[in-house]
Amino acid sequence: MDARKDTVLKVQDLKVAFHTELGTAEVLHGLDYQLEKGKVLAVVGESGCGKTVHALSLLKILPSGGEITCGHIYFKNKDILSLSSEELRKLRGAKISMIFQDPMTSLNPIRTVGAQLTETVLAHRKTSALRAQATAIRLLKKVGIPNAKERMKEYPFQFSGGQCQRIMIAMALCLHPDILIADEPTTALDVTVQAQILKLIKDLQTQNQMAAVFITHNLSIVADVADEVLVLYGGYCVEKASVEELFSRPLHPYTQGLLCSLVSVRDKQEKLPAIEGYPPAAGQTLSGCPFAPRCPKACAKCHESLPPLFTKNGHEVRCWLREEKA
Ligand SMILES: Nc1ncnc2c1ncn2[C@@H]1O[C@H](COP(=O)(O)OP(=O)(O)OP(=O)(O)O)[C@@H](O)[C@H]1O
Ligand SMILES: [Mg+2]
Known part of the structure; x- marks a missing residue:
């Protein structure tokens, strides 16, 4: 090339x-x-x-x-x-990160958003669970989810379609x-x-x-x-x-x-x-x-x-x- x-x-x-x-x-x-x-x-x-x-x-x-x-x-x-x-x-x-058309098919409906984001950070980065959690909260704030810390405990169905897409963007971006x-x-x-x-x-x-x-x-x-x-x-x-x-x-x-x-x-x-x-x-x-x-x-x-x-x-x-x- x-x-x-x-x-x-x-x-x-x-x-x-x-x-x-x-x-x-x-x-x-x-x-x-x-x-x-x-x-x-x-x-x-x-x-x-x-x-x-x-x-x-x-x-x-x-x-x-x-x-x-x-x-x-x-x-x-x-x-x-x-x-x-x-x-x-x-x-x-x-x-290389990818986001799809329908965030609901990419997010696990029975796990909290916080757990899914933290897991994504941990899967690729050597860091402690606590730090991964802090990173997840920071990312949620960055993509415009209000009350990010509290909302970590919620499930995908508790978010609107636009918010779910924001969460997918946070996931896609968490590893730069x-x-x-x-x-x-x-x-x-x-x-x-x-x-x-x-x-x-x-x-x-x-x-x-x-x-x-x-x-x-x-x-x-x-x-x-x-x-x-x-x-x-x-x-x-x-x-x-x-x-x-x-x-x-x-x-x-x-x-x-x-x-x-x-x-x-x-x-x-x-x-x-x-x-x-x-x-x-x-x-x-x-x-x-x-x-x-x-x-x-x-x-x-x-x-x-x-x-x-x-x-x-x-x-x-x-x-x-x-x-x-x-
Ligand atoms: N799993 C599959 N098995 C067989 N053919 C497939 C499969 N997935 C896609 N194709 C074929 O590949 C072609 C391209 O499909 P693709 O999904 O990439 O289209 P697209 O441009 O993304 O369309 P859309 O705008 O509807 O998402 C289509 O003709 C489709 O029939
Ligand atoms: Mg397509």
Whole structure:
């Protein structure tokens, strides 16, 4: 890998397949990106495009049947895919932390929040139980839980959805990870709470100079948090650019469609046509561009062969229409 000092994560040609009774289906078809220290990459795309599968691959925690069939994932200089299970265990949480969409599935409902947080600290840090408890209280305060000391004794059901997500963030951050992976951390929450949680993640990320991979299907919320955006479609990266560039000059018809539907919602204008049709199903064999069947600009070539990623000034786009201009 190239040795840029501040690269904390480098994903190279990552391919993932699922083996099921119906056969083997490739769901990620060769993903490439790198993430610098202190930067936020947003991974955006419709349901089923491979966002979560990509995130789970980063920690090698794919569900059964899932397999990384190709590629490399470097954390700093280490290839995560070649680590032993003990090395991986140390990496998870301590160096790379993940928060999920629904905190209730990650918190144990029958143990107090204090016990769970203290245990997480103790699992990775050599310290006394008393000190771990003090750390847990400090973390709860930091993520904005009032009366933190008293609330350590409470169970997850005694907290609101937004507070549970704050607790998950506290857990994810307690070991000062280098990278935070947040998979749709706010979709289960109402809009005001979503904004508060995003602000919290952004503040903590900036304070700790942490890198983050922020996964969402909602392009509108990434403008304020991301430095770079990667648009996934049907398991392919179809566009990647800085957040300013992507919002001001989207090049892929899919990204343009996503942005158009945002504008129509924001300005409460007559609704612009949403992107018609559905993304390809997992395992569906397509000879051309995965977006061609839905693309208003598709030509014959788009249906025949898969475009490569064309790059110009750091802006990557997988679209034949950009061939000459790249
Ligand atoms: N356990 C599994 N077994 C078989 N296929 C799976 C499994 N998990 C995911 N897939 C397939 O992998 C593809 C990508 O799924 P993934 O969960 O990554 O989508 P996503 O982008 O996170 O969607 P969402 O926005 O709904 O969370 C889908 O086509 C899905 O059917
Ligand atoms: Mg998902």
